[in-house]
Amino acid sequence: MADGGDEPDEAEELSGRQKAEIAKWFLANAPAGEIQYVAKDVRSILGDDGIYEMAAAEAYPVHNKAHLIALQMPDRSGEVLITAYGELDKNNYFEPRTAQVATVDHVKQVCTNVRPASDEELPSPYIEEFRSTLADELSKYVGETYPKGTCAVYCISGKDAEGPGADFEFVIVISAAKYSPQNFCNGRWQSIWNVDFKDDPQFVEIKGKILVGSHYFEEGNVHLDAKNEFKDSTIFQSPEDCAASITNIICHRETEFMASLEESYVHLPDTTFKDLRRKLPVTRTLFPWNNTLQFSLTRDITRELEIGQ
Amino acid sequence: MEAAMDLMRRISPKESETALSTLLSLLPHHSADLLSQVDLPLQVCMDQHLMKEFILCEYNRDADSYRSPWSNKYFPPLEDGPLPSAQLRKLEIEANEVFTVYRDQYYEGGISSVYIWEDHNESFIACFLIKKDGSRTGHGRRGYLQEGSWDAVHVIEVGPEEEGTAHYCLTSTVMLSLTTENKSSGTFNLSGSIRRQMSHDLSVAEGHLCNMGKMIEEMEGKLRNSLDQVYFGKTREMVCTLRPPPPDGIQLRLPEN
Structure with missing residues (x-):
């Protein structure tokens, strides 16, 4: 089929580009851990591997970054998170803990190679001290809190500052996923915290957002999406004190968010859900299907009364 | 068709309208199957005679009109629309x-x-x-x-x-x-x-x-x-x-x- 078939007599038939756009939409909207299954379906519906591969090449990187997926690095040095903050180019991602650059295959969702980061890619020793102290403190917290969690701390501005007197900014990414397709259930947690170190006044501004998604689909399809945003601040101190207070703030906010999520679930059966449909009728007894004549009769009387008025 | 139904149970129900309309354009020859097996949020229409809303579905549709259960009339008006x-x-x-x-x-x-x-x-x-x-x-x-x-x-x-x-x-x-x-x-x-x-x-x-x-x-x-x-x-x-x-x-x- 000709590309971009815009001829009016072909209005019913989609162009290759349109099909690819549809395929991309499905891939981009795949729930956590399900893109491979969505891809299989899309491929079979399209019946055209060329179009599918074009769509997959564009959609997978977007999906992988949005879902902050963690990939095992081939040298067993741990996992690299696929994030916009560590992206050097489409297939290369900076891993700050090991100071490596990981090359990834987006569609296969694997890391194929790692190399040590170059000096230009790394922060200055002054910044790195703040960053690595915070990263260490944070991985203790993530390790204790998320059974499948991964975190990374990136310096996204001011990484070359040699000493006090400069502003710089970190982004903390926490990502946890649990895929259980045999139980028809997948979920993910992600939180992203922007930490802005201001030299004058000595102040650290923290902005965060948490996103939680969970999908259960055994003979049905139910999605949970929960999110919230936060703002907080602390004093610009030594690397150790900053690491401790920032980690404490994050721990506190995330625990609070989790508690409010639980509360939303607790309120579901008796309050929230009731506004959609009650468990029992307002009469608190099952509907009198055996005796519905009363409703028709009452209506007739009401009608007659209305006419009589 | 099987793949289409698998997609429908994965994509968030909030996106089901977009998902169905794109599937219909990709699989026009399966449109009858898709429409009968995929449910979408219901639409309503006003019965202009009795000024009372009614729900639209495939079962009260004929051409582009829908029959109201209240007045038994089609909206927009349709001559010879089937009646029970x-x-x-x-x-x-x-x-x-x-x-x-x-x-x-x-x-x-x-x-x-x-x-x-x-x-x-x-x-x-x-x-x-x-x-x-x-x-x-x-x-x-x-x-x-x-x-x-x-x-x-x-x-x-x-x-x-x-x-x-x-x-x-x-x-x-x-x-x-x-x-x-x-x-x-x-x-x-x-x-x-x-x-x-x-x-x-x-x-x-x-x-x-x-x-x-x-x-x-x-x-x-x-x-x-x-x-x-x-x-x-x-x-x-x-x-x-x-x-x-x-x-x-x-x-x-x-x-x-």
Whole structure:
């Protein structure tokens, strides 16, 4: 089929580009851990591997970054998170803990190679001290809190500052996923915290957002999406004190968010859900299907009364 | 077709309209199958004669018009639109009246419509529809929901009467979405759809409407319960797997300084 078939007599038939756009939409909207299954379906519906591969090449990187997926690095040095903050180019991602650059295959969702980061890619020793102290403190917290969690701390501005007197900014990414397709259930947690170190006044501004998604689909399809945003601040101190207070703030906010999520679930059966449909009728007894004549009769009387008025 | 149905159970129900329309454009030769197997949130239309809203579905559609269960007329007007037989229309009128009361008692608001039409061999099909906007700007009595919708479709096939009994086959779908929102807890949304079937052979002594009504009431109760207990419960379990709650008695680490 000709590309971009815009001829009016072909209005019913989609162009290759349109099909690819549809395929991309499905891939981009795949729930956590399900893109491979969505891809299989899309491929079979399209019946055209060329179009599918074009769509997959564009959609997978977007999906992988949005879902902050963690990939095992081939040298067993741990996992690299696929994030916009560590992206050097489409297939290369900076891993700050090991100071490596990981090359990834987006569609296969694997890391194929790692190399040590170059000096230009790394922060200055002054910044790195703040960053690595915070990263260490944070991985203790993530390790204790998320059974499948991964975190990374990136310096996204001011990484070359040699000493006090400069502003710089970190982004903390926490990502946890649990895929259980045999139980028809997948979920993910992600939180992203922007930490802005201001030299004058000595102040650290923290902005965060948490996103939680969970999908259960055994003979049905139910999605949970929960999110919230936060703002907080602390004093610009030594690397150790900053690491401790920032980690404490994050721990506190995330625990609070989790508690409010639980509360939303607790309120579901008796309050929230009731506004959609009650468990029992307002009469608190099952509907009198055996005796519905009363409703028709009452209506007739009401009608007659209305006419009589 | 199998792949299309698998996609529909993966994509969030909030996106089901977009998903279905794109599938229809990719698989035009499967459009009849897709339209009958995929349920979408219900649409409503105003009966211009009685100024009363009714629900649209494939069962009251002819060309681009839909028949109102209230006035038995098509909107936009359609000449020679098919109508149910006088006998079934009588049952349809009664079903609409009674179902309105049922809907009010369980839903405290919302819109309902019932359509009945002839099937082959002296059997008939009835379709009971309910649409409820439970948001605080809609019919949410308690005002807990920022956004809340419940759409129920019950299609019931009633076989011919034999020795005082008839075979009833009910297929029910519920689609819902609820969102709560506030500063401290953020946005919390649950959306979902489930479909179940149920069949019974019942005595027609009490009438078809009584039998159909009881089956629908039982089914709606079951669907609501499994959404609440099973489906919502599973998504909650998953969140607790991702971030297990701290054991009781352990204090929050409070910010120092």
